[in-house]
Amino acid sequence: MSEKENKIEYPRMWGFRIIGEDKEKMRQAVKECINNQECNVEDNKSHGKYHSQKFEAYVTSEEERNEFFKRLQEHKDIKFVL
Template identity: 35%
Template sequence: MAGKDITKKADRLVLDAATKTRPEINYPTKWGFKIIGRNKEALEKCIKYIMKETGDKDHVCTLGNKSKTGKFHSFNASCTVDTEEERNKIFKYFEEHDDVDMVI
């Protein structure tokens, strides 16, 4: 992203050089994940699998965009997370899954 300085310091995310404090998130909260990969069907299965593995989470999953070449697809998945640890756990499951190229 042009113009944004995204750096990770210790365990807190700093969105830009001017933001020095971590945003306050009150849990439980609905949290969204954008999952990007090459195989649309595999991504959808991956989302269902991870939501089941991380506590049988009720979730909403919608098809996002596909790249101009059709090589990449995205899904928007959201669920209620009870803690920051749970949110990070779900993110890590997506991040480490073979069918996921990127999670935001």
């Protein structure tokens, strides 16, 4: 594939999946990490003490997308980000 075919167009909605232990704390963490954007965080799966949630955020650039990902990874209430 050429570089042009792999280029992601911005702005756009970008999907994230997070894993953690407390659903409500995870929802609050999402708001904090994506600059209080409105988004719908959906519960996905639960396995034992861990819960998975997914949501989409509006990103204007690859840098912003990466910054949101980094903030989510570093948040104390989120264990994993996909």
